[in-house]
Amino acid sequence: MMADPAPKPKIVVLASGSGTNLQALIDASRERDFPGEIIAVGCNRPGAFALERAAQANIKTFVIDHQQFGSREEFDGALIAELHRHNPDVIVLAGFMRILTADFVRAFRGRMLNVHPSLLPAYTGLNTHQRVLDAGDKVHGVSIHFVTEELDGGPVIAQADVVVNADDTPESLAERVQQQEHLLYPIVLRWFCEGRIQLAAEGVLFDGEPLPKPMRLSGN
Template sequence: MTKARILVLISGGGSNLQTLIDASRQPDCAYEIVHVISNRPEAYGLSRAEQAHIPARCLDHKAFKDRSSFDAALAQMIDEVRPDLIVYAGFMRIMGADFVSRYEGRMINIHPSLLPNFPGLHTHARALEAGVTIHGCTVHWVTAGVDEGAIIGQAAVPILPGDTPDDLAARVLVQEHRLYPACVQAVASGRAKLVDCRTWLDGRPGGLALLG
């Protein structure tokens, strides 16, 4: 079986990267992680990649005068690797429209809320402030709009009495570690596809759903 070539973009600790690495070692996995790129030199995810013998590099966004210069340099680095799929795993950069259109349909991201609710930052605190009873995480295609791409999969968790943002973040992270490998596997195997701005799973409109 020819496995899909995955390039992972990170900015931090890389816990989702680690779950993808672990899943890639399973015999039925449809993908292999061929490269990791971080925009922050201190990101622990670079060490995770090194420990897994995966080529990894840092492209520090602070070294560039503007967003477009960084985007162009990152695109050049990605094109050298020739991945089939680009996976954001805690990649904390909003990329320009030209970059996104270059790889649209080949980039996915995980977000810590049940989109379309609470796009952007501070999702757990905002969920608690809004008084919702269900929270979770979403894997979606990357588009020019922030957290607006078609949903590939979601996992839900209940909000419990007395929850703090940290409590909720920890519970959601457990589900992220279940959901992301499943969604990457679905895309890499061809089960999940982007068709006319919608996700199709197994030949029908829709995505994966996991219960927490």
């Protein structure tokens, strides 16, 4: 008799908005050889379109509405409890617009990924596209990183470049950055599910070796 295949790592995606990165991850996870399974999608906004995307893909959803809680700590506590119920191997933040408490981050250390629309460590926080244009930068991009207590400060796993054009607006730049996000995030999630990337004390390990600098894809 053939042995049963090992269960795939369980993925929970957290989103707040329309869920375009979520859709890219859903599409990738449906490929026959994808090494993980999205078991649930969680939102902090009841009307987020990400919930509709998950429902269309027959993926379980849950909502922890941040407006129902008196403090960030109470919200995070409820979210931690819900995540423990699903027992994910990895949590993927895909446009999840909440700053998480240190307790939350510690609870899932090494198991939480985030996407940020800049070439970190440059331009942490919000409004990255406008800030890049204001600075006159020639290259912008996207970073996928492990989540740590420092906002947008966790070790970066991979980045993709986006060339800034002279006639770019924040909207046109955002669109091209998002295209790179949709390519890069499923690749990094695949690496995680295959056990190829890990968070260690010294930073990111790739195939067991320290990653001296983020993996880099060139876009346009």
